[in-house]
Amino acid sequence: MVVHNPNNWHWVDKNCISWARQYFEEKTAGVKSAPNDSKSVEITSLSSLEGDCEVSQRKGKVISLFDLKVVLMMKGNVDDEDFEGSITIPEIAFDSERDDYQFEISIYKETGKSSKARPLIKEEILPQLRDIFSKFGPELLQAHANDIQVPSSQVASEFTKGNLQQPQTSGSVSPAPTVSKALPKSNENVKTSSASGSSNAPLYNTTTLHLEPTFNVPAIELYQTFLDKQRVQAWSRSPLISEGSKSSIEKGDEFTLFGGNVTSKLVECDLGKRLVFEWRLNEWRKGHSSVLAMEFHESKEYHETKLQVTWSGVPVGEEDKVKGNFMDYYVRSIKLTFGFGAVL
CATH class of the missing domain: 3.30.530.20 (START domain)
Structure with a gap:
């Protein structure tokens, strides 16, 4: 992605909501409880993702700003009784800590038997989801920080060059996930002041x-x-x-x-x-x-x-x-x- 931003001085935003959607689709699908003869639970898909997700930079500093609501679909069984349901996470934010995430568990057509899956969800599924959510911010920056800055070799300002460090995050940063390569660039653009005039453009995002x-x-x-x-x-x-x-x-x-x-x-x-x-x-x-x-x-x-x-x-x-x-x-x-x- 080409960015015209002399010395990385100006504020530049990149909308990463589509990347975030695919990230959670890939990372959460297949999360499951340990093998058990009587009970099991598995995340099947991402139902919805709402909110904002951006990577921004000014004066050489790169930050991520996101506030998301995520709904995941699940399935499972208790003593051969199958059930379906959802897990809603009302807020996944850039300043959330691992223990901050709240979870709303919903079991469809709930019975006394299927309700016994709730402890299993809390003990085995939610900790795995906390791990995924806590890594999202660092991996978001790892995948997109370079897209909104010009290389350090093109930066003359010592002030902004001094800020051109790998973005500071809590925890370790794993390699950028491959999902960023699979997304169409048209869905994640650096913000500009002019809009496209193409007649084929969608009526709305x-x-x-x-x-x-x-x-x-x-x-x-x-x-x-x-x-x-x-x-x-x-x-x-x-x-x-x-x-x-x-x-x-x-x-x-x-x-x-x-x-x-x-x-x-x-x-x-x-x-x-x-x-x-x-x-x-x-x-x-x-x-x-x-x-x-x-x-x-x-x-x-x-x-x-x-x-x-x-x-x-x-x-x-x-x-x-x-x-x-x-x-x-x-x-x-x-x-x-x-x-x-x-x-x-």
């Missing part, structure tokens, strides 16, 4: 959100609450505008909610198990839609359904707005309207 609200209702009832038009109009407190006179939304149907502020289309449905919608705010640029995928996990033993929401294609900068609106105007409103759970 996007991210993926992961939510897991819980409802005290069978999965099939919650499933129908998103499709039955009378129910939708009740919890949305607005007319549902769509073509046709059917009482329920069907695959391929497009409709609007909240006074026309939201346009949605049902693109996939699996009775009582899964719904997928194309979803857009009408204030978004024309032609851009996100994908709202919902999976319904019912725990008959605990009389509740966990709604696993994976929301991809959300424009960067709109995450809090989209998440807040969904929790207020969908989740909270459904609970208040039909009594499907406590409202905080």
